[in-house]
Amino acid sequence: MTLEDLRVFIAVCRAGSLSSVARDLGRTQSAVSQHVKRLERETGVALLERQPRGVVPTQAGRILEAAAAEGVNALDVAVRQLRDLVDGHSGYVRVATGATTVRHFMSDAVVAFRRRHPKVNLEFRTVSSGRGSFDALADGTLDLAWITIGPPVRGIEQRMVVELPWLLAVRADDPLADRPHLDPAELSGARVIRLPPNSTSASHLETACAERGVRFAYEPSVADWDTALLLAELGIGRAVVPAVPGLPVPGDGPLRMVRLPGLRPLPVGWAVRRWDALSPPARAFADTVAALR
DSSP, rough: OHHHHHHHHHHHHTOOOOOHHHHHTTHHHHHHHHHHHHHHHSSOOOOEEEEETEEEOHHHHHHHHHHHHHHHHHHHHHHHHHHHHTTTTOEEEEEEEEEIIIIIIHHHHHHHHHOTTTTTTEEEEEEHHHHHHHHHHHHTSOOEEEOOSSSSOOOOOEEEEEEEEEEEEEESSSSTTOOOOOOOGGGTOOOEEEEOTTTTHHHHHHHHHTTOOOOOOOEEEEHHHHHHHHHHHHOEEEEEEOOOTTTTTTTTEEEEEEEEEEEOOOOEEEESSOOOGGGGHHHHHHHHHHHOO
């Protein structure tokens, strides 16, 4: 078996389709299938089960996929580190972010990092979900992902950087605008703009509200926190958002922020495949963001 066989097999297991992997790699489905067949000949067991809508790994296939992914990722990390040794302080750092992450959490860190490491290339990729970030970390296409900290994920290490208190965003003419803080129970049944319903941040908010016996009636959902703030400023509805850096100063401007101290804060931070396997530039960037959060 070859490394290419293993890379293709991992891709097929994750995509659940020979044809989609063939399209992504610019090859024929038969060529992709040959990689899998060679592995099956080498191991002596069936690795994939054909189904009407694609393929799934067998029990043996899941064992091989887990071991192969770990080995291939370790080799990729080693190759990147060898390049860093050759280049000194050059290289690249590939970061997964949400739609508003760089603006709220990394702007100062990006400037400081570029001053200290001018030869390192920063690459940012917008990923729409935590699952997508974890997959990209697992297959080695990204080094770091800024995420809402959630339940443990196999093969991924999460490290909290900061906890963000929750705020109620309302227009300046809203009856609640002049309140310095609110007990969350006062909002039970209130209509608020919904955060992305499948996001980890929305799950954290629902859990925090459930702990206080609070249930909201939701307006249509939005894709990110900045959109929720804009709709609140336009008077479309109220929004419950985390206190991300760069929000309007309470009591100033058309949008007012009211603290909700009774809700458990939202933990955010870094996710990586392995901290001890990060390249020196990636670790330096992660540390810079944490220091300047």
